[in-house]
Structures are given as structure tokens and as C-alpha cells.
Amino acid sequence: MSTVQALYVAFVGLAGVAMGSLGLLMLGHLMSKHWLAPVRAEAEAAALTMPVLLLVGIPLAFSLEQLFPWAGQDLDLPAARATFLSPGFFILRSAFYLAVSTGIALWLIHTRSVRRTSAIGLALLAPVMTFAAYDWVLSREPQWWSSLFGFAFATSQLLAALAGAILITLLKTEPASPKRMVSLERALLTLALLTVWTWFSQFLIVWLTNLPHEAAWYVRRADQWSLGVLGFAVITMFTAIVVLVPSGVSRIGMILGSALVLLHHGAHMIWILRPEGGTSWPGLGLAFGAAGIWIAVFSAVMRSRPTYAEEAAEAP
Numbered sequence: 001m002s003t004v005q006a007l008y009v010a011f012v013g014l015a016g017v018a019m020g021s022l023g024l025l026m027l028g029h030l031m032s033k034h035w036l037a038p039v040r041a042e043a044e045a046a047a048l049t050m051p052v053l054l055l056v057g058i059p060l061a062f063s064l065e066q067l068f069p070w071a072g073q074d075l076d077l078p079a080a081r082a083t084f085l086s087p088g089f090f091i092l093r094s095a096f097y098l099a100v101s102t103g104i105a106l107w108l109i110h111t112r113s114v115r116r117t118s119a120i121g122l123a124l125l126a127p128v129m130t131f132a133a134y135d136w137v138l139s140r141e142p143q144w145w146s147s148l149f150g151f152a153f154a155t156s157q158l159l160a161a162l163a164g165a166i167l168i169t170l171l172k173t174e175p176a177s178p179k180r181m182v183s184l185e186r187a188l189l190t191l192a193l194l195t196v197w198t199w200f201s202q203f204l205i206v207w208l209t210n211l212p213h214e215a216a217w218y219v220r221r222a223d224q225w226s227l228g229v230l231g232f233a234v235i236t237m238f239t240a241i242v243v244l245v246p247s248g249v250s251r252i253g254m255i256l257g258s259a260l261v262l263l264h265h266g267a268h269m270i271w272i273l274r275p276e277g278g279t280s281w282p283g284l285g286l287a288f289g290a291a292g293i294w295i296a297v298f299s300a301v302m303r304s305r306p307t308y309a310e311e312a313a314e315a316p
Contacts, residue, residue, distance in 0.1 A: 004063045006283030009273050010290040011056045012136050015098075016269070017164065018053060019129050020157030021046035022105050024165070026118035026125070027158075029108075035183050039165035044109060045301040046161060050102040052297050056290050057098065061091050070142050077142060085139055097132045100124060129154040137272060141220075143213040148205070152198035153272075156265060159191040163261035170255050185254055189244040192261060196237060199268075221274055233267035236260045 025043040028036025036043070065072030070085040077085070104121040111117045130150030138149055166184055206214040221230070240260035243253055 002066065003283045003286050004060070004066045006287040007056065007290060008060055008067050009270065010287040011053065011060060012273060013266075013269055014049070014056065014291065014294050015053050015132070015136070016153075016157035017161055018046055018049050019101055019125065019132070020154070020159075020161030021165070022050075022101060022108075023122065023125055023129070023154070023158055024161045025108065026104075026122045029114045029118040030122070038181050038184060039162070039169050041302060041305045042165035042168050043161065044305055045298050046164070047105040048109065048301045049294055049297050050098060050105055052294050054095075054098050054102075056294075057094065061094075064090065068140055068142075070139065075142060081142065085142060090135060090139075093131065093135055097128050097135075100128050126154070129157070140273075141213075141217055144217045146202055146206075146214070148198060148202045152195070152202055155191065155195050155198055156268065159188070159195050159261060160265040162188050162191060163258040163265070166254060167258040167262065170251055170258070181254065182248065185244060185257075188257065188261065189241065192237065192241050192244065196241075221271060226271055226274065229267050229271045233264050233271060236264040236267065240264065 021043045025036070025040070025047055028040065028043070060067070064087050068085075068090075069075060070077065070082070071087050071090075075082070083089070104125060108114060108117050108121055130153075133150045133153035137153065138144065138146070162184070166181065166188060169181070203218065206218065221227075237260070240257045243257040243260065246253075
């Protein structure tokens, strides 16, 4: 895995968590402030890390030919798709995705009418996340297409964002009472089941149609190493579901379930992104460095945000 590919994996992973947290925040505002309250500070902090992704993405903009075959090769693509995947237009769209997400996050944090803002923001974020998934992930293999991929990818990011927020909340020195988080626990289980269903549905559709380009996407991810990563992702996800299924899971159970979901998410993203080449210590160091900067910014924002303790205490 080259340094560019390592930075790419870090960028997509962190962007997914940030956008997923923004989506989670807006869904929470639309449903109930009490439902969201225990993890609101965490979701806000993650959503406000979007500017970090702009910095991480700048080096990638100068290395597209190392990540996307259409950027450095003359592929036999339809004229419309070839124009859509031109490097300049791709960079412009990527900047637009990050700018819109950043704008929504800032607007949501500073507005008083959070429900109205959330409704408008979700209507904007949904297509942004869908097209970002197509551009940043699916276009690495431009001959392959799936209309379900954007929804499945966005669902995975929402799941990871909620699991991370719950885990951080429960690991605090003064964690929220598990009774206050029953709704979040059910939401985590629902998202986990929805994630399994969407990705399996996509595989089933490809398997039934048996089209060459679509099948090849899975075949390329069927080598021994990739199958090991996928097996780990499947095992951790189903273990998390088993842990979360009983009603009224304890604090330890919620911590375990959330941690397993995050392990699943990391392995699943690596399987999907499929970085090429062997392990590169400089590449790994760069990826962990980018993640470390993101975590540092997240922690700084967390310290500056309200805790919403009163809202959490009022939660039924």
C-alpha cells in the first residue's frame, strides 16, 4: 500500500465518519432532541471536523492517476461518463461535496431552528453522500455500476458514526445512564441490520444477473487476504448483532456492541476500498497520522462544545 493509497483510505474513512455524524445529528434533531441528547456533543464535534478533510484531500488531488484508472489511462468509456470522470470535474465535485457538508454543519450548529435546518440539510446531504460514494469509491472501477451502492455506503457511515458516538459517551468518566440510551441502542441495532441487508441485497442482485463487470468487482475481492478481511467484518458484525439483540443491554454490552460495529466498519471499508500492494510502513504511518490529526481536532472541538447534560437528563 503506497503512501498515496494509505492517505486515500484515511480520507474516505474519515470523510465517511464526519458526514455520517452530520447525518446522524440531523436525523436526531428531526426525531427528538431527547433521543439525540446523550451523543449530541460527539456528533457535533465529528461533523465539525470537515475542514480537516479538505487538508487531507489536497495531496490526493495531485495524485489521482495513482488512485483512479480513468485519470491516467485512456479507457473505453461512454462519452458522458468519460466527461463526468475528467480530473478537473472530479476535483470540482469533491470540493463541492466537502464545502456543502461543512456549510450544513456550521449552519446547524449556529441556528436556533434546528429542525427546519435539519430537514433542509438532510435533503442536501443525501445526494452529496451518494455522489461522493460513487466518485470516491465506485469510480476506482469505472466499468462497474450499482444504483444501490450510494445508499449502502451512506448507511454504513451512519452506523459507524452512531457506534463511535455511543462508545465515546459510555467511556466517559461520567457516562450517560444506559437507561437514557435504550433508544440509541435500538437505533444501532436497526442500522446494523439495515447495513447487512443493503450490502447483501447488492451482492444478491449481482449474483443473479451475473454481468461480467459487476461480477468482476467481487472476484477481485475474493483473494485469500481479501476474504480474510471480509470474514473478519462478517464475524464482528454478526457478533455485535447478537450482543445488541436482547432488550435492555447493559453498559458493558453496549460498549462491546459498539466496539464490534466499529471493528466491522474498519474491516469492511478496507475490503471495499481494496488498497493495492503490500504493507508499507510509511503509508501506514501517514494514514495513522491523518487519523491522529482528525482525532486531535475532534477532541478540541468536543472540549469547546456544550455537554447537553440537561437534555440528556430529561431524556425519557
